[in-house]
Amino acid sequence: MLIDEAGRWFNSREWKDFPHEVFDLFTMHRHVKMDLFIAVQSFARIDKSLREVVELVYWATNRSYLPYHKYYGYYDLEKLGSMKKDHHVMHITWKSKRLRNYYDTFSMKEKFAHKPMVPLNKWSDRDLTRKEKVQLWTKHRKLRTMVKIKRLRRQMTARFNRSSD
Secondary structure (H helix, E strand, O other), X not given: OEEOOHHHHOOXXXXXXXXXXXHHHHHHHHHHOOOOEEOOOOHHHOOHHHHOOOOEEXXXXXXXXXXXXXXXXXEOHHHHXXXXXXXXXXXXEEOOHHHHOOOOHHHHHHHHOOOOOOOOOOOOOOOOOHHHHHHHHHHHHHHHHHHHHHHHHHHXXXXXXXXXX
8 A cells, every 4th residue: 555645644743633543553553464565755754653663765866867766764763763875776767658648646635536545455465375365475585685795786786886996
């Protein structure tokens, strides 16, 4: 589930008006097999109690003159306690006019006002078999290993470039 403009709804002034079940959703969403994403212009606008349960934060830089967006990911803020430069990853996404036309904040309300609410669907409503769990775990471990290898390559390249200068 993606919640856009989260700073408007989950800031410290409005947060106290929400029922406690909303906070439970943010803390327990993985137990109901649901991924939860929030989008906000400034991470500081989110209430502190919600910021404390965030596992991954991306900062995006939009340069209109470049054909891509840069996203900087800072991992596991809850465990790290702060954003350290050795725990970040940069992603680049190419801009696409076709994709950009799918999202228009101003016309969303008028476009979908007459349609019924979309029910909340979990990404998996069935229990996984033992074999599927092992496959998912193995895939996750391989991806983490690949990320570590890429990070080490970048570090070694940077060290080599510094030493050759």
